[in-house]
Amino acid sequence: MKLTVDEPKCVAAGQCVLIAPDVFDQREDDGVVVLLTEAPGVNQHRAVRESALACPAAAIQVTEQ
Template identity: 70%
Template sequence: MKITVDEEKCCGAGQCVLIAPEVFDQRDEDGVVVLLDSAPPVGQHEAVQESAAVCPAAAIHLHEDA
């Protein structure tokens, strides 16, 4: 799994950080998502998928490995 985030779309809700703190963080100044791991291990995939599903701005994009 490969992850990309659209910082322009991010509204800083922080749900991704609560669900997958090993993969996502937020900038202190404005709360915009920071991607810590663009290719997380398999054990993180479920949390990452949930983070993408609950993102109110649809700023998290998941790409399956080919």
């Protein structure tokens, strides 16, 4: 699995951080998503997929490898 985020699309809802805090964070000044890892471990895949689905701006792209 590989992740990318489209920061300009992010609306700072924070759902990704709530669901997968080891993979996503938010900038303090504006709340925009920060990707902590582009290749999460297998144990994080389910939460990452859920985060992508929960993102109201569809700013998280998941590529299955």
